[in-house]
Amino acid sequence: MNRKTVVLLSAVTAALLVSPAVSAQAAVSNDAALQARLDAEEARLQPQRQALQGYFRQAYARYPTIPVGTLEAIAYVQTRWMDLQPDPKRMQGERHGHMPAAYGPMGLYAGEGFADQVTEGARLLGATPERVRRDARLNVLAAAALLDREIRSDTPAIRAGRQVRRPESIRPALMRYAGFAPAQAAADGEIANYARTSFAYDVLLAQDRGVDDRGIKVPERPIEWEQAFDMAQLVKLRAPFVRLDVANDRIETADYAIDPVTETLKDKAPARATASADGDGPDMGTMSTDYGPALWVASPYHHARSSYSSVTIHTAQGSYGGTISWFQSNPYSVSAHYVIRSSDGQVTQMVRNSRAAHHVGVHNNTTLGIEHEGYVNNSSWYTTAMYNSSAALVRNFCGKYSAITCANAYDGPAHNGVVVLSTAIDVKGHQHYSSQTHTDPGINWNWGRYYDLLNPGGGGGGTTILDSFEGSVGHFNTSPTYSGSTTGISTASSASRTCTTRRNGNCSLRVLLKDNSASSANWAVRLLSGTGSPGSNAPLTRAGGSVGFWVYAGGSGMSVGLGIDDSDGTERSVTRSLAANSWTYVSWSLTDAGQWNAWVGGNGAITAATVKLDAVWLYRAQTAYDVNVYIDDVQINH
Template sequence: MLLPLLSAAPPAGADAPEEGSLQGQFTRAAARTGVPESVLLAVSYLQSRWDGHGGAPSVTGGYGPMHLTDAVTALKRSAPHHSDGEEDARGDSSRPARTEAPVPSAGRLPGRLRTLERASALSGIPAEELRTRPGANIEGGAALLAAAQREAGLPASADPADWYGAVARYSGADDAATAAAYANDVFDVIRTGETRTTDSGQVVTLPAAPAVAPVTGQVAALGLRAPAAGPVECPRTVACEWIPAPYEEFGDDDYGNHDKADRPVSQSIDYIVIHDTEATWDVTLGLVQDPAYVSWQYSLRSSDGHVAQHLALKDVGWHAGNWFVNAKSVGLEHEGFLTSPDSWYTEAMYRSSARLVRYLAARYGIPLDRQHVLGHDNVPGTVTSSIRGMHTDPGPYWDWAHYFRLLGRPIVPSAGPHAGVVTIRPDYDAHRPVYTDCAAAGTACAPHGSGAVRLHTAPDEDAPLVKDVGLRPGGEDSTTGVNDTGARASTGQSFAVVERRGDWTAVWYLGQKAWFHNPRRQPTAVNGRGLVLTPREGLAEVPVYGRAYPEASAYPAGVPVQAVSPLPYRLLAGQRYVVGDRTPSEYLFAPTFDTTGHAVVRGQEDYYEIQFGHRVAFVKAADVRVSRI
């Protein structure tokens, strides 16, 4: 919420801090405003990890290290996530596709999206400087914190513990639980400390202060609302409210926007799918509450990490474009835009998301690895005709390495230099491959860190990229397009090594020998061990599937048999792929609004999930031999 403007503000112009080291700019802003430097540093870390992003706005229109918001730019977006492209979010070929809905208006901008104008009024620094000069931006954020402390009737104490309420107010949250969760994260950063090299190449350090015990009762005096009551399923460390998705019948056997189920009694929950929304927060909530649209379990807000739950976890959302995955997964939509490299995600959202995923993984026994925590861009098409329409979010700019550190499962080597398995893990900030098509077709995207590597047909940067016959049946090469997943491997994905040659490593990928640049001095992968599979003896190749459906004989009367259709790829004898899990064949039959006729069909056939390309795939257990390397 916007705080009322103070009657007096610090002088403008010459009093704005001079540019210098980023660490020094925090020190000077703290001294000028009376905000403890540790509080200023920790708030900035939670918003931006001290990055400036070259003056580009975040997904919620936030600028600079302090994430001062001027969200008009964020509302110029169009084509929300599941309304763009050809993918049927439900992913059940036995029912009509469900992809489009009207885009609701975002309405009047709330105060949390307009903090830059208030920072300008308080500090006297012009808005353009707050957007583009890191030192000015830090000064503006410090002015907001100092104003919040004064308006609470509290002195500018040198003890960071006395600033809990001001930090909670800085979050912009309009409910007490989210404001408190945000402040708790800030003070966790203060207690543990951080050191990081920013996107401008500067090292910033916040020394650990483990004894700081904030005055948490200050939140009660802020007058914030309670979150919407409801049957939320969230950890206590996440601020979560209930904004339900509708279950509504339209007639003519049509209904929306999800399916009733009884998971995990009816089916196990094995996957968590990470999405970005391609829309602002208000638009996202409007869409998921539209009975004619599609659905997912949780939405996460970028500015402060707030979580809204829309479906009971026992029910099935329509989000991944693959009915087998939908029936066995939980979908998390993160406010963001794939094709805008510097429309960055906040640390607050990463942390909130990681706590939610840890909770879900513990509740359902889901392993915290990249075979079970999938991006939407890792979910396979169900059949050949659906491959080209599958979505590509959260894309190459989602920081999987940082995310898995927050999950408590950092991606680290587990074997020596001659290991038979590698797991992709470039240095996200330093690794900046060129992508195209963010703003316009054929135009290079802004340089930006990435967690993905490219795969070539030979150990040479000039060699063609490997081909994806599912995406391009005509045999055309893959491209550097930001939405082209045909020759891409992302952080956390593991592959079997074929050969190593100098600074290059070859792996099995989409039925091909594929090379990626992996120099010893700046490796883009770590070595490891794992289970791999290969066609059993006597088979020259085995089919690859996009879903693990039962054999025809398993279907009872009244349930139409679902085709077990292979994808257009070849897994050849001698090739090896890393195994994610062994899964029984299942099909959730849920074609009607009335749930009495719903059923889960289980077959005798088992499948293995494998990391086959950028997307996972399934092979029949009877077709392969598994070993450990």
């Protein structure tokens, strides 16, 4: 792929233009350096994450009111299981922009505009705030004590000594536990409530999907979403109803129905959801009118802008819900146009495109700002879903505003500090502007990968690996039974990264299929890519392209296929039979209509210039035996 040559400018030097060959060599070197950092980070965090599992067990023993899995999910939502110890010097230099600092593996706040969870948790434990900040075990126990108090305050059964069994029932307690700023006035209450609702939803979502990645383990536990939120909230949150058999058990009322492609609850009257989203009112959770896939939650911090000439990439130094809350009420008048969630790429817009958000100082009037959930020193936040969702948003900007060109995005090595880039670079980081102290998105942001997502198919040939499973499960971060379209297998089935069996590199995706003994249905497994949401998947260019992967079936009778999200719906491929106990490369041409059948809303052919991979389908006649299937190097070839 031909990448744009980038000119870096600093206060004392101007970099030289380099040849395409040198640029390609630099890209390879950048990728290798980033992978080395990621490997080192994983090795460093493994012992911490292993110790955390013991601390969680201790906390559940001490506070049995808390449903098992909840603490792991909170730690995942707040810190990705990393012991946060903010640098006081860095905090002092960047305090004006970032949300309140969080501490320990549970990400407890210590005031500064949010609740002082550290001090209150320490009081409940009889410990000092400093120990709760610094001691990971006490940090977990303090979080458990705070949550236990909230659960007991509104659950009579708990006060009588009985245990809560279902995590859905503690949704109100989770919202109060979140620690965000309290509502300042009645008009602000609904908006602030949305941030707390988002936090509770994220905690339940982590349990619903389960997490088993790089030492982080959140037990998978199906969530009964309709027991936790009302229908209107579920639409706003884009909540998954994937535990339902959408073919036979469709939820449908006069106002709501299940979308069989994304398997989320949809409002049948979208005009009702967008009617009030004019950009300046106290609306919350409605559809954005600037960017269709986004939710709209207003921030009060914005002013008139003069032009559009660039896009600024930020890392929030905080969670998704916390960032939304902070942009609604903070003493520094900071905001950004959009906030993106790490786990699934959900987008919330907070300032209309036509207004200037307060995110990059003297450059506010000419740049659109995107905050990405997470912390610069933990690469776990920069997920495939986040990169894809963010790139889709920026491609929308490039198509809408002539002064912003995706081909002029930065495509060089990641930086640790402030490195000022030329004004000719249209898409770059907060750290790349003049007059800045912030250093986000930092050393772990993969600019080469991001550039390729902004400019799909730019090279006109070659192979693009969508998922290699070397560092993570990539797009395939849900279990085989997560889709309501899956039949025949039990919820004990799993999908996880393994480094013992692989075709290329060091690792692959292991899909363990277990029969559902209560069903005689044949196995049809919709192994979702990007959790089934088209916005979370990488764009695939149709022209001359084929999509394929390496697959190893540990048993006979298996066949595979693909689902592709096209402009008119979703198409399913014809199937390919697999030989047992050997690696096979399977692929499907995007231009051959004979290889595709209509599924949901489709026409039996790939017609759009750019499409998305919906799922890998796995098929077998019903059997009582377990079957392992390994998938490696999911790719598109031009």
